[in-house]
Amino acid sequence: MEKYSNLPKDNPEEAMNLSTEQKRNKKLAEKLFPGELPSIQSLFEKYPKRELPEDAMVTRIAPSPTGFMHIGGIYMALISKHFADQTKGVYYLRIEDTDKKREVEGARKVIVESLHRFGLDPEEGEGTDGIERGKYGPYRQSERKDIYKSFIKYLVEIDRAYPCFCSEEELEKTHKMQEELKVRPGYYGTWAKCRDIDKNFAGEMLEQNKPFVIRLRSTGNNANTFIHNDLIKGSVELPENDLDAVIMKSDELPTYHLAHAVDDHLMGTTHVLRGDEWLSSIPLHYELFQALNFKHPEYAHIAPINKIDESGGKRKLSKRKDPEANVVFYEEHGYPEIAVTEYLLNIANPDFEAWRKNNPDKSPLGFKLFFNKLSTGAGPIFDKIKLQNIAKEVIGKMKSEELYQSVLSWALKHDSEFGKIISSDPEYWLRVFSIERGGNKPRKDISMWSEVKEVSSFFNKEQFTKPDWSNFTSVLSSSEIKDIISQCSEIISSVDSPEEWMEKIRQIAANFGFAPNTKTFKENRNKYRGHIGEIAQVIRFSITGLTKSPDLYQTMQALGEQECKKRLAL
């Protein structure tokens, strides 16, 4: 595939055949990169073509270690993993740490652990143990410096790249001038000052240790357009690149563009899934791949997740302003990862919901994603309500043991007091969590672990205090309420069956002129003061201090006769 016939050979005889221009380029390249570098041929040998089925996709997630894992990164990783898995390909992790200014200590750990939490562990690249797997490494760009240099050197040798000595100030000046002249800004054509500087002069500059960057020598024409076929956006007409983009910074690290071309080629990426802010870099990337003699991968430009901002406008979920942009948010609130995953899948391919309905017990990993169903639009607005609905569904389906374990491990980390309480008597709390659970119509009132304490703390016998009856509204007078409670206390027993228990409550209701069920009440509204619900509510409030609780009978059973009577006597 790659032909490097124009690659300067070590053979001195052939070197003799080099034109003076070629010799000058080679000399400059040597000056630019004096040390030993791996040869391009050796790199191709080191990173051979992957042996995979023909339509297998090799995808990757390539975050920058900035100390923050964006939910959009998880979204991208999720989609990338799905496509690789469903085609028996490879999904890997590459750390893009070429910007030393933005790099944050410990950030790799954040990335790796976030991915792990969402079940998105890469097949290749750094794992949670800090060890790299895979044959195409290193998977950290800062450790691939020499690889990039080899290719950059090659580009200089064939005169597709050149050193640029322009200072920041000079660049700014040109930019201003271009603005004034109302011409397209950028380093191109005649604006590219260093493009045609004398190679010998460049050599002298290097000898004087002048700082420099390496730029691509673009051969494109901005007036020409070409069609890029995007897996998501479809066919897009774009102008050819004519910018002499920086491919190596003055710190000798490559820019994203060069690293993308080199890494994704060498690592055998077949499909690049990335944010759609990259779409306008396509012309540059195409040119880079072409200059390097690489076949470019397929591209899928994915719209970001948005949010409505204060002024009512739409903006990308912001790292600084929006807590929900950070994956830590979901962990702290205790949204189950699986719920977040399902929500994300749902915005990726909206027919996920129908699939979930038809496959209620399958792992979301079994859902097949399609590029043409990914939104071509401007990107969805993050919908917390929808996430919560999905979470309620997910938690509703959990078995009590799973729920208990999940709540416990969350609480131990984020609410140690509550964690201590539920871990002190696992048997009891497991019973509490099994109320209205497991049947085909489970209770669905929890959307995150942080809500559990509020709805279940009354089960904590030690801390239960007399409910505040001023918060309780009823047609019943306070003396009647007292009577109901004492009657209840007299007749209930822990050996009651649900039917017996119900019958007793009905008896109390009858004593106070309440109908035994809603239907009877509705048929004879003037005969009754209300229906049994009113009585049940009094007992519920007395027992739980809440107007909302799981099934009262089961609750009382879990609490036990003694505890119930104690509370009724308060």
Next chain:
RNA sequence: GCCGCCAUCGUCUAGUGGCCCAGGACAUUGGGUUUUCAGCCCAAGAAUCAGGGGUUCGAAUCCCCUUGGCGGUACCA
């Protein structure tokens, strides 16, 4: 400024020239349900398909213009 992407109920969207005076889900409202809330079941409201021009017998769907939103235009990714 220039270049590109996008525009359907509050939200996510279905829709690729007739099946659409626009369908589903979430949310909302109302009703039902041998105990409340929740859940579940049923029902309702909710989009002049951004606006304007074409093309066509026929357009949410194709074309053009306008407007609006988003992105890019870095030695950041």
